[in-house]
Amino acid sequence: MFFHIEKGAEQPAIYKQIYTHLRDLILDDQLSKKKLPSKRKLAQDLEVSLNSVAHAYEQLLAEGYIYSAERKGYFVEDITRYIKRDEEDVPFPEELKEERMNDRFQPEATFSHIATDAEHFPxxxxxxxxxxxxxxxxxxxxxxxxxxxxxxxxxxxxxxxxxxxxxxxxxxxxxxxxxxxxxxxxxxxxxxxxxxxxxxxxxxxxxxxxxxxxxxxxxxxxxxxxxxxxxxxxxxxxxxxxxxxxxxxxxxxxxxxxxxxxxxxxxxxxxxxxxxxxxxxxxxxxxxxxxxxxxxxxxxxxxxxxxxxxxxxxxxxxxxxxxxxxxxxxxxxxxxxxxxxxxxxxxxxxxxxxxxxGEYGRHVKRMNAYYKAKRATLIRELRQTFQDRITIHNIPAGLHFLVDMDTSLSYSEIEERAKDNKIILYTIRRFFLQDYEMTEKGKKKLVIGFANMEDDKVRESVRRLASLFS
Structure with missing residues (x-):
C-alpha cells in the first residue's frame, strides 16, 4: 500500500485520509482478499497515531469493506464489482437544475394571489x-x-x-x-x-x-x-x-x-x-x-x-x-x-x-381589517390610473379579485411583458382547464392578488402595471 498522509490544520482528519485511501484501493480491486497490516504496523509506516489507524479500520469494518479474524488480524472482503453502464459521467439534465432562492427572479411588483403577508404574522x-x-x-x-x-x-x-x-x-x-x-x-x-x-x-x-x-x-x-x-x-x-x-x-x-x-x-x-x-x-x-x-x-x-x-x-x-x-x-x-x-x-x-x-381569532380579525384597507387602496389606484379602460369585479371577499382590461394585447403578450418588466401577474388564461375562446373582444381578464403587496408600493405597482398596456 502506497499512499501519503497530508498533515496540517487545513487537511482532512488523518483517520479520514487513511479510510479514504484504503477504501479506494479496495474498490479498485488492488487489495482483493489481502490481509491488512496490523494497526500498529500501519501507524508506524504512516508515522501517525495508533488511534487514527484504529478509527479508520473501525469505519471500514462497519461499512463492510474489511472483516476481522480473531488473533489473525484484518482482511479485505470479497467485494462484488459494481457494473457501470456508461463509460463517462452523464451530466445532470439542464431542465432539472434549480436556483437558490436569492438567485431567482426578484419581482419589482407582485399581483400574486398565492402568497400572503408574513410581515404582520405574530x-x-x-x-x-x-x-x-x-x-x-x-x-x-x-x-x-x-x-x-x-x-x-x-x-x-x-x-x-x-x-x-x-x-x-x-x-x-x-x-x-x-x-x-x-x-x-x-x-x-x-x-x-x-x-x-x-x-x-x-x-x-x-x-x-x-x-x-x-x-x-x-x-x-x-x-x-x-x-x-x-x-x-x-x-x-x-x-x-x-x-x-x-x-x-x-x-x-x-x-x-x-x-x-x-x-x-x-x-x-x-x-x-x-x-x-x-x-x-x-x-x-x-x-x-x-x-x-x-x-x-x-x-x-x-x-x-x-x-x-x-x-x-x-x-x-x-x-x-x-x-x-x-x-x-x-x-x-x-x-x-x-x-x-x-x-x-x-x-x-x-x-x-x-x-x-383566542390569538388565531384576533389575528384573523386584524388581517381582515388590514387587507380590507389595502384592497380599497389598490382598487382606488386602479380606477384612477386606468379609468374607463378597466372593469373591476368588486366582490368584497378573499385575497384577490378579477378585472377586465380593455386592451388590444393578447394574453401571451401581456404575460410576456409582465415577465420582462419583473411583474408577477396572472391572467385568467392560466386557470382555464381546457382550451377556451374568449368572447369579449379587446378585453382581457386579470387575476389581481394583493396580500403580498407591500403597503408603500401599491401606487408604484399600479404604475408598473399600467406600463404594460401603454
Missing amino acids: FKKWRKYQQKVMEHHRTQLALLPHPQGPYELRESIATMIALTRGVRTRPEQIVIGSGTQPLIHKLMSLQAKDTQVAVENPGYQRFYHLLKNMGFPVSPVGLDHQGISIQEIRESDPQWVFVTPSHQFPTGTIMPINRRIELLNWAAESPGRYIVEDDYDSEFKYGTDHIPSLQSLDQNQQVIYTGTFSKTLLPSLRISYMVLPPNLLKSYRNAFGDWIDGPSGLNLWTLKYFIDE
Whole structure:
C-alpha cells in the first residue's frame, strides 16, 4: 500500500485520509482478499497515531469493506464489482437544475394571489405558544403522531369552524394534513378509477391536474353568474364535484343560496354522489358577515369540507384539514389507519394553543381589517390610473379579485411583458382547464392578488402595471 498522509490544520482528519485511501484501493480491486497490516504496523509506516489507524479500520469494518479474524488480524472482503453502464459521467439534465432562492427572479411588483403577508404574522406569540408546547407536551412530541392529527387540535378546529363557518362535525371526522392536495390525493385514492369527477372551469388547476394524473375521468364544468353550472353538471353526470362556493377561484363569485340548494339537491338524488367544498380563503369578507359553508346546509352527509391555514397564517406551515362524512371516514381509516404523515407535531400543538387562547381569532380579525384597507387602496389606484379602460369585479371577499382590461394585447403578450418588466401577474388564461375562446373582444381578464403587496408600493405597482398596456 502506497499512499501519503497530508498533515496540517487545513487537511482532512488523518483517520479520514487513511479510510479514504484504503477504501479506494479496495474498490479498485488492488487489495482483493489481502490481509491488512496490523494497526500498529500501519501507524508506524504512516508515522501517525495508533488511534487514527484504529478509527479508520473501525469505519471500514462497519461499512463492510474489511472483516476481522480473531488473533489473525484484518482482511479485505470479497467485494462484488459494481457494473457501470456508461463509460463517462452523464451530466445532470439542464431542465432539472434549480436556483437558490436569492438567485431567482426578484419581482419589482407582485399581483400574486398565492402568497400572503408574513410581515404582520405574530411571530412572538407563535414562539410563546411553541415554548409552552415544549414545556408541557414533551411526551406527545416524543411519540408517533395520530394519523389524523392530535385529537385535542381536532377538537379546537371543530369548535372554531362550527362558530365561524357553521360546519357540523365531531373531532373524529377531521383529518389534518400537510396541504389540501395531499389530503384530496389520499381521499380520491380510495375511489374507483372510473369515478366521474367534475371541476369548475376556470378553476384550481392543481386539483384538475392531480385528478387527471390519478387516472380519473375529469370534466371541466363552466360557470354562470351564480357559480358552477347545474345544467352542465347534469350533462357530464359526475359522481364527485369540486367547488369553491364561498369565493370561487379565480372569478371570486359567491354562490347564492338558491344555487347551493340546487347543488345539494343534485347530490341527494344518488347516495354515491359527493361534493368537495374547498373553503380556501373564506375567512376574509369585507363589509358583510361570513357566509355559512355549503356543508352546514347538507342534511345527507354528502359534502366533504376542506379548509386551510395557509391563507390566514403562513403557507409554509403546511397545515390543512378535511371533514369526512362517517361512511367515508370508515374507508379512510381502513386504508390510512397506520399512516405516518402530516405537519410538524410542534406546529400542530402550537396551533391548538393559538386557537384556544383566542390569538388565531384576533389575528384573523386584524388581517381582515388590514387587507380590507389595502384592497380599497389598490382598487382606488386602479380606477384612477386606468379609468374607463378597466372593469373591476368588486366582490368584497378573499385575497384577490378579477378585472377586465380593455386592451388590444393578447394574453401571451401581456404575460410576456409582465415577465420582462419583473411583474408577477396572472391572467385568467392560466386557470382555464381546457382550451377556451374568449368572447369579449379587446378585453382581457386579470387575476389581481394583493396580500403580498407591500403597503408603500401599491401606487408604484399600479404604475408598473399600467406600463404594460401603454
